[in-house]
Amino acid sequence: MLKLAVWKFSSCDGCQLSLLDCEDELLLITEKIQIAYFLEASRRKMKGPYDLSLIEGSVTTSEERERALSIRKNSLLVVTIGACATAGGIQALRNFSQVNQYISQVYPRPEFIETLKESLPISHFIPVDYELRGCPISKRQLLQLISSLLVGKRPSFPTESVCAECKRKGNICVMVAHQTPCLGPVTQCGCDALCPTYRRGCYGCFGPKETPNTSSLAQWLNQESHLSPKEISHLFRSYNATSTSFQKESERWNVKPSEIYEKDKKEEDKEGKNKGGQGRPKDLKKGSGKKED
Numbered sequence: 001m002l003k004l005a006v007w008k009f010s011s012c013d014g015c016q017l018s019l020l021d022c023e024d025e026l027l028l029i030t031e032k033i034q035i036a037y038f039l040e041a042s043r044r045k046m047k048g049p050y051d052l053s054l055i056e057g058s059v060t061t062s063e064e065r066e067r068a069l070s071i072r073k074n075s076l077l078v079v080t081i082g083a084c085a086t087a088g089g090i091q092a093l094r095n096f097s098q099v100n101q102y103i104s105q106v107y108p109r110p111e112f113i114e115t116l117k118e119s120l121p122i123s124h125f126i127p128v129d130y131e132l133r134g135c136p137i138s139k140r141q142l143l144q145l146i147s148s149l150l151v152g153k154r155p156s157f158p159t160e161s162v163c164a165e166c167k168r169k170g171n172i173c174v175m176v177a178h179q180t181p182c183l184g185p186v187t188q189c190g191c192d193a194l195c196p197t198y199r200r201g202c203y204g205c206f207g208p209k210e211t212p213n214t215s216s217l218a219q220w221l222n223q224e225s226h227l228s229p230k231e232i233s234h235l236f237r238s239y240n241a242t243s244t245s246f247q248k249e250s251e252r253w254n255v256k257p258s259e260i261y262e263k264d265k266k267e268e269d270k271e272g273k274n275k276g277g278q279g280r281p282k283d284l285k286k287g288s289g290k291k292e293d
Ligand code: SF4
Pocket: 011, 012, 013, 014, 015, 016, 056, 057, 081, 082, 083, 084, 085, 089, 090, 134, 135, 136, 137
């Protein structure tokens, strides 16, 4: 019998709802799972140790930091579920600003608020065994994780891009057909290409795929979708803004267009020198795309 605990940190509860949404499937395996701690589903609180702890949400307070350490000590396996727990979530946008400014604008009595300066993923504080991406997570991947663990198999999830799933579904590419910005080429699959299937661009909620070529996509968005540098920066700065590759790309475009041109030119010249040849100007033209606000 697998003793399961589900923990909430700073989050919207959407990923826990995905687990509750699995009730039909979980009923089939009730003899194999014991829900020991899951406050969203039951008031019963069984003490640890637990075989599997699912953690939703990011760490934004010192209490959560201590709780993460205690969960790790009491759990055989720890799995983080959703963009908040795996990458800091949308609330990690505070990491790019001064949290005290927000607090004084949002709360009438800011002195009652105690919070850390940054929203950080659980893996920043404790070792994590597996992570499920997405905002929210995919129900299919969650069931796959639980059933693999029940039969003693290592769960494995594909790391290809959303584009691969999108093509398999036979979708018409929204970028090619309508120049709609889409992060599908650099985002990890798992959602069955949900947004492009409904003719929307991907917002990258599953986070970066392995070795994403974000700079090439950003160039395309600038030239073909005519996004301004600021818009490109914002596109990479959402659910997974602190994931290394997305953060780097968002910072690269969070400057004036002329600065991007100068930066690219310097890199190209350096590359040319190293190869013993002339630096090749990039396709990005000075002032291309919309103007900065
Ligand atoms: S990842 Fe998204 S759905 Fe899940 S808890 Fe965070 S905000 Fe909610």
